[in-house]
Amino acid sequence: MQDSSRPATGYPYPNPYPYPNPPPPSAAVNGYPPPHAGAAGYPYHYAPPQTNPRAVLYRRLFIIFMAFLLIIGLALFILFLVVRPHLPDVSLNSLSVSDFNVSNSMISGRWDLQFQVRNPNSKMSLYYYEVDCFVYYRGESLSRSRLPPFNQGTKDQTPINATVLVALSYLEGRLVDSIGKERAARGRVEFDVKLFSYVGFKYGVIRRRRFVKAFCDNVAVDLPANSKSGKMSGPAKECKVY
Numbered sequence: 001m002q003d004s005s006r007p008a009t010g011y012p013y014p015n016p017y018p019y020p021n022p023p024p025p026s027a028a029v030n031g032y033p034p035p036h037a038g039a040a041g042y043p044y045h046y047a048p049p050q051t052n053p054r055a056v057l058y059r060r061l062f063i064i065f066m067a068f069l070l071i072i073g074l075a076l077f078i079l080f081l082v083v084r085p086h087l088p089d090v091s092l093n094s095l096s097v098s099d100f101n102v103s104n105s106m107i108s109g110r111w112d113l114q115f116q117v118r119n120p121n122s123k124m125s126l127y128y129y130e131v132d133c134f135v136y137y138r139g140e141s142l143s144r145s146r147l148p149p150f151n152q153g154t155k156d157q158t159p160i161n162a163t164v165l166v167a168l169s170y171l172e173g174r175l176v177d178s179i180g181k182e183r184a185a186r187g188r189v190e191f192d193v194k195l196f197s198y199v200g201f202k203y204g205v206i207r208r209r210r211f212v213k214a215f216c217d218n219v220a221v222d223l224p225a226n227s228k229s230g231k232m233s234g235p236a237k238e239c240k241v242y
Contacts, residue, residue, distance in 0.1 A: 076206065085201045088126060088152075089118040090214035090239040092193060093159070095232040097221055102179050107142065107171045109228075111135050115160040115195060115214075116236070119152040126152045127200035129209075133162040136192035138175055142166045160195075183225040188233055190218045195239070214239040 093114045100109035113133065119126045131147035143166045152158055182189050195214040200207065216239040223230035 083121075083123050083203050083206065085124050085203075085208065086120045087212060087241045088199065088214075089120055090195060090216075090241055091116045092216045092219060092232070092237045092239060094236075095191075095193065095219055095221060096230070097223060098229045100223060100228045100230070102171070102176055105171055105173055105176055106168045107166055107176070107179075108168050109166050111164040111166075111191075113162045113164070113193060115162070115239075116157060117152070117160055118157045119155060121201075122154050124201050124203045125154060127202065128152075129198040129200065131160075131195070131197040133164060134194040134196070135164045135166070136194065137171075137189075138178060139192075140171065140175055142169060142171075142191075180225075183223055187222060187224040188220050188230070189223045190220050192217045193219055193239075213242045215242070216240075 093116050094112075095114075096112045098110045098112070101107070117128075127149070128151065129149050131149060132144055133147060134144045135142045143164050145162050145164045147160060147162055150158060150160075179189055193216040195216075197212055198209055199212045200209045216237055219237060220233040221230045222233050
């Protein structure tokens with residue numbers, strides 16, 4: 001029986017690490033790759049790259065500038081939706097023709113027209129630039145007249161007078177025959193009247209300009225075959241505005 005007071009003897013327990021330092025970490029620890037090891041086996045890290053202060057400043061200024069533009073644009077868009085601009089209302093109040101003559105594929109005459117233009121907007125003023133009045137027959141332009149520009153306040157109504165002169169303008173034979181048939185059958189001729197203008201919409205700092213077209217189609221004018229003058233038949237005619 002061995003004495004328990006004596007030290008135990010036997011073979012020494014083998015050192016699992018035969019090197020003076022522990023082994024480097026395995027290829028992956030907890031799913032992450034090991035850091036790079038130095039000459040002594042200890043890990044070290046690369047120094048972070050140096051950033052350019054000027055580039056950082058420019059980047060921040062650009063972000064601030066873009067955010068400012070976005071805010072301004074969004075505010076103007078919301079304001080524009082709240083204001084809700086509407087196109088003007090246009091009606092043809094009267095039309096008279098004088099010195100009307102059609103012969104040998106030539107047409108001449110004088111068209112005197114009066115329009116009523118109304119601004120339906122309660123918050124926007126309207127400015128009319130380059131106003132042109134055209135007279136057509138069956139899609140064929142007879143002549144046009146340039147009108148002076150004008151402006152309108154909110155809810156304003158403005159009468160517009162226009163005179164279109166046609167002096168011996170060529171007209172196709174089929175159109176000459178059509179005019180003759182209309183005058184002989186009904187004693188009237190239908191013309192198309194168009195009003196074109198660049199219109200500016202203004203509300204505070206909001207300004208917008210667009211091309212506006214007013215079509216007054218199939219305007220009947222009493223023109224018997226033995227007369228050189230006539231007037232629009234019926235009441236004022238509402239024009240389609242685009």
